[in-house]
Amino acid sequence: MTTVEEGNRARLVPVEVVDAELVENESAPGAAEVVVHDPAAAVLAALETGAEEELNRARAHKTRTGYARDWQVWREFHDWLGEQTGHRLPDTAVTRGTVVAFVTWLDEVVKAPPSTIDRRVTGVTVTARRPPYGVQVPKEATLAARELIRKYKNDPKRMARGRGQAEPATPEHLRRMHTADPLVPRRPYSRRRRREYVLPDLAVYRNQALTKMAWAISGRAAEVSALEIGHLQLTDGGLEVHVPSVKERPPRDVEVAYGERPDSCPVLAWLAWQGAAELTEGPAFRSVDQWGHLGSQRLSPDGCRLVITRAGKQAGIEVTLTGHSARAGFITTAIEQGKRPDQVRQQSGHAAKSAVFWEYVRKAQRWHNPVSRGIGL
Structure with missing residues (x-):
């Protein structure tokens, strides 16, 4: 039971007993709702955040800057898509439809080589999953993107967009x-x-x-x-x-x-x-x-x-x-x-x-x- 003040009287409100600390929700005065603070969940969440930060630090500087550029290109795609549809979606809209449209945009509008498109998709999905975004990227989104990219890699004209092998220095x-x-x-x-x-x-x-x-x-x-x-x-x-x-x-x-x-x-x-x-x-x-x-x-x-x-x-x-x-x-x-x-x-x-x-x-x-x-x- 917990006590809730109502004017000059107090009433008892039953609450579910959990193995955690109970903290009253002060956002709605007089409400019977409570916020459950679970120490174990808080520790696990902190460890997850720390692990992600440590993995990010362990990534090579080139990889981190590349991912940042990939996310910037993703935002440019959303700007373009917003102009086409009259409504800009949030950057966190990482779905099967948006990822496939992103791949198509990179291929038809940007004229990027398939290897670059492949890398962009990786950078966007990795960044989207990480804090502060924390997006649950559906598996079917990446599978559909890879299917398109495999098709592009079989096209000699698309593959010719890349710079190819480096010219040997003599x-x-x-x-x-x-x-x-x-x-x-x-x-x-x-x-x-x-x-x-x-x-x-x-x-x-x-x-x-x-x-x-x-x-x-x-x-x-x-x-x-x-x-x-x-x-x-x-x-x-x-x-x-x-x-x-x-x-x-x-x-x-x-x-x-x-x-x-x-x-x-x-x-x-x-x-x-x-x-x-x-x-x-x-x-x-x-x-x-x-x-x-x-x-x-x-x-x-x-x-x-x-x-x-x-x-x-x-x-x-x-x-x-x-x-x-x-x-x-x-x-x-x-x-x-x-x-x-x-x-x-x-x-x-x-x-x-x-x-x-x-x-x-x-x-x-x-x-x-x-x-x-x-x-x-």
């Missing part, structure tokens, strides 16, 4: 980037006042070292970003490099030998950058502003990719080099020069059954001894 590309003009024109839509500026010497040293080191260790952008000064040890033969673990991939130790030419040698480029920047500890590759001031923070994986892409453009290289170009170029060049695939794979860190690695090998070896040669044609 030793000749590295040499051209080494001697590139440091004069940088202002990019379109840049906020810089100057139409052009000269890249500081320190930035030139860093870019030369980063592009050659990424190539020599066949490194992913995240691995190049994670390198520390202590990970590179000079020996008589060159550098012993410890490539740290990123995204739960195992670390590896690789050897980087002195190059045959000084303008493409990764060891000499690293020593020049380390000496010019006076690096003794901390991140191996750091920011350098337009005035040549060295930053203390490491370059992000995206920053490492941009260094390679911009260095290629600066050198007037006809193809667009990306962060993966160094990795692809090392594998292709090493195989073409007769290195054993198992040696190359140890340097690159690919899994033994990696389809991507063996595709690089196949392309590099396709004219070594083609099966159509010497068979009596």
